[in-house]
Amino acid sequence: MVQRxxxxxxxxxxxxxxxGPFANSPSSSQSPSSAEIDQLFDEAIVIDTLSTAHKWDxxxxxxxxxxxxxxxxxxxxSRNLEVAVQALAEWNRRVGDHPDIFLKAITAADIQRAKxxxxxxxxxGFQNATMIEDDVDNVDVLYDLGTRCIQLTYNARNLVGxxxxxxxxxxxxxxxxxxxxxxxxxxIIVDLSHCGKGTTKDxxxxxxxxxxxxxxxxxxxxNNHPRAKTDEQIKALSEKGGVVGIVMLGYxxxxxxxxxxxxxxxxxxxxVKVAGIDHVGLSSDFALRGIKAWATKExxxxxxxxxxxxxxxxxxxxxxxxxxxPKRYRNVAHGLNRRGYKPADIEKIxxxxxxxxxxxxxGG
Numbered sequence: 001m002v003q004r005x006x007x008x009x010x011x012x013x014x015x016x017x018x019x020g021p022f023a024n025s026p027s028s029s030q031s032p033s034s035a036e037i038d039q040l041f042d043e044a045i046v047i048d049t050l051s052t053a054h055k056w057d058x059x060x061x062x063x064x065x066x067x068x069x070x071x072x073x074x075x076x077x078s079r080n081l082e083v084a085v086q087a088l089a090e091w092n093r094r095v096g097d098h099p100d101i102f103l104k105a106i107t108a109a110d111i112q113r114a115k116x117x118x119x120x121x122x123x124x125g126f127q128n129a130t131m132i133e134d135d136v137d138n139v140d141v142l143y144d145l146g147t148r149c150i151q152l153t154y155n156a157r158n159l160v161g162x163x164x165x166x167x168x169x170x171x172x173x174x175x176x177x178x179x180x181x182x183x184x185x186x187x188i189i190v191d192l193s194h195c196g197k198g199t200t201k202d203x204x205x206x207x208x209x210x211x212x213x214x215x216x217x218x219x220x221x222x223n224n225h226p227r228a229k230t231d232e233q234i235k236a237l238s239e240k241g242g243v244v245g246i247v248m249l250g251y252x253x254x255x256x257x258x259x260x261x262x263x264x265x266x267x268x269x270x271x272v273k274v275a276g277i278d279h280v281g282l283s284s285d286f287a288l289r290g291i292k293a294w295a296t297k298e299x300x301x302x303x304x305x306x307x308x309x310x311x312x313x314x315x316x317x318x319x320x321x322x323x324x325x326p327k328r329y330r331n332v333a334h335g336l337n338r339r340g341y342k343p344a345d346i347e348k349i350x351x352x353x354x355x356x357x358x359x360x361x362x363g364g
Contacts, residue, residue, distance in 0.1 A: 047351035049214040049245040054287040063289040063326040071121035084131035088145040108359035125149030139182045151191035161199030164226040171202035187362035210241030215283035238275035245283035248323040261322040290324035
């Protein structure tokens with residue numbers, strides 16, 4: 001980590017490029033070179049809005065060094081309030097034990113600070129609202145401990161609303177409306193990634209702050225997958241000011257075992273077409289090391305066959321090679337360059353769009 005931190009601190013003696021190192025360059029029909037895209041990436045704010053951790057050990061720290069990440073949203077256990085508080089405390093201890101590596105992100109400014117200091121900003125988030133239990137005041141408890149993102153539902157119904165694989169697909173409950181209001185008041189991201197159609201529609205309409213799809217894909221390119229979002233949903237979210245994070249799991253990118261990196265870029269292209277360039281970002285939905293580095297069919301695939309409905313179409317292996325390695329975002333930057341994206345727009349997708357969004361939702 002030392003070499004990367006020294007490089008970033010030297011860079012920060014000036015100013016981190018606000019829109020990429022080529023933002024003020026004369027327009028040209030010639031794409032930036034590979035070296036120029038590497039420079040852009042090294043100087044960009046790079047944000048993964050769902051990075052789960054297998055474990056934080058030396059291989060994970062080595063992967064972090066290679067990744068170029070500025071910030072992640074991590075996924076904490078949401079079984080109940082007690083478990084959630086323990087999970088938050090564990091991350092607070094980890095940040096305290098490794099102050100040279102991690103920085104707890106409770107404002108957008110913390111992410112910019114992490115970039116300047118060569119650290120990883122960590123946004124505390126949950127993929128379910130079950131830990132709120134039946135008391136909206138528990139949202140305040142979670143916020144005070146550092147929570148800045150709550151997904152309203154996972155796949156099944158909870159007290160807030162219906163998940164994406166629930167049979168009924170109704171909207172927010174009365175309690176759910178109250179929870180969204182409290183999240184808006186405090187400055188917590190209203191994440192709708194796993195929410196069902198009715199709950200997604202209600203939350204977009206009722207939330208005063210822009211909600212987000214932190215990790216999803218385009219239904220237009222993968223029809224009938226419960227986790228995909230329709231063009232109508234993506235458009236409604238973007239019109240509210242939200243951001244769509246395109247997920248990298250191979251079995252969510254495409255139906256075929258031959259799903260590849262270009263298929264992933266197709267999802268970005270489509271989301272940009274529907275939502276606009278200012279409303280699309282990236283997310284992995286797996287450990288920073290990738291899946292292949294530690295998982296086996298027995299430890300990863302078989303448990304998911306039991307916990308996910310067949311409509312998820314889980315398969316083994318679940319990865320796209322270029323996205324399963326730590327340098328996945330650098331690969332995406334080069335892929336977008338090959339497709340003709342302007343450098344400033346590549347930087348938006350890498351993290352600037354999320355940074356703008358975070359500034360609006362939980363402040364600078």
